Amino acid sequence: MTHHEFILAGTGGQGLILAGILLAEAAMLDGRNVVQTQSYGIASRGGLSLAEVIIDDDEIIFQQVSKPDCVLALSEEAATKYEALTAKGVTLLYDSALVKVRSGANCHGRGFTRTAEDMGRPDSANIVALGALAAGTGTVSLRSLQRAIEARFRPPARDLNLRLLAMGRDLAASV
């Protein structure tokens, strides 16, 4: 499988667009082709903040997600919107503090927000989730995500985000 699709969904201000860009940059550093899309307004289907990332070894002609490998949901609304896809094999990775428990086979709740809060950075659950998404799906290398973060942040945010990323990776162990 050289083609991968991801949906990152939640509410405004959670940093999902930044997470999508970091995921895209990491995939590019891995030598892949990437299309990254974000929707704002009604286009984001009911107030969701929505970032989509398509990764392929070949050129990407069709720029819309058709069947995601994994949906990251950082709000109840986002989980409700996409949970039906889990019956088709799509992985739903959700924040256990922000989303009610989903017990389906492909549903995985993790404490992204709680981890970020423990580090004193409640607004950085996006970085924790990114680490879990990358490690859980194995699509993008952690090394490239680290490089993308290193290129974007200055100390001390850089080191903190690298730690949050690593904590997300550890959370993903069983996804």
Next chain:
Amino acid sequence: MTHHEFILAGTGGQGLILAGILLAEAAMLDGRNVVQTQSYGIASRGGLSLAEVIIDDDEIIFQQVSKPDCVLALSEEAATKYEALTAKGVTLLYDSALVKVRSGANCHGRGFTRTAEDMGRPDSANIVALGALAAGTGTVSLRSLQRAIEARFRPPARDLNLRLLAMGRDLAASV
């Protein structure tokens, strides 16, 4: 016309993705729906850095640009790629320091890089170009672009970027 499409094209490191995001955020502040896409790698069609922005009053279902209102070209390669569209009424707005003169009716060269250099910020031609694009096409309000910049940058970068935006607006007078 409630539907607008823009292509921002150049090379990596010119800040075109950031420009696309600021344009998208401004359109959202204007109350529009927006889809913003960036392509990396081969997907970006020959090494171009490419950001696309679609703005509509209605929901945006099809997320790919079909006929742009305006193409911003910050490299010769980008101008070459898109100049044929000018025969179909598409505006080509290009950096006169980075792109050879195009004399077609819909081709407009402006000194984005030179203006940014004059301000001691050669890497900020993207913000100058954004001001020109918004003012020249009238699609997105300058006020909303200012708000998007104010939300993203802290002083002193904030004030400098607001000045660069205004200088871009002035450059656009005859576009």
